[in-house]
Amino acid sequence: MPIYEYCCNRCNKEFSLLFLNPKEMKKARCRFCNSRSIRKLISSFSVHQTEEARLSRFNTSQPRGDDFYKDSRNVGLWAKKRMRELGVDLGSKMDEIVEKGRTGKILDEYNK
Numbered sequence: 001m002p003i004y005e006y007c008c009n010r011c012n013k014e015f016s017l018l019f020l021n022p023k024e025m026k027k028a029r030c031r032f033c034n035s036r037s038i039r040k041l042i043s044s045f046s047v048h049q050t051e052e053a054r055l056s057r058f059n060t061s062q063p064r065g066d067d068f069y070k071d072s073r074n075v076g077l078w079a080k081k082r083m084r085e086l087g088v089d090l091g092s093k094m095d096e097i098v099e100k101g102r103t104g105k106i107l108d109e110y111n112k
Ligand SMILES: [Zn+2]
Pocket: 008, 009, 010, 011, 012, 013, 030, 031, 032, 033, 034, 035
């Protein structure tokens, strides 16, 4: 059951809607003024996600834009997910690598 964040174009309030099925998305209305003129907020959903949620939502077969990697928390996520899909358990070693990637330290090592 996906939950989407919306912003109303008429009253400018933000709200989230839960959809039981995709058809309901087309009928989405503002919770406050019932306007159909609402826009989906894409950026906010990832902020509240735990790493587990990010991993499970993450699709390694889809290309990601530059914006994706501007969020440093997403760095290393791909590798981690891929490893999981392949059944490779790198355990704490992987976390270490990912952490280095996120902090930029991994580049220092490659530059040596
Ligand atoms: Zn409204």
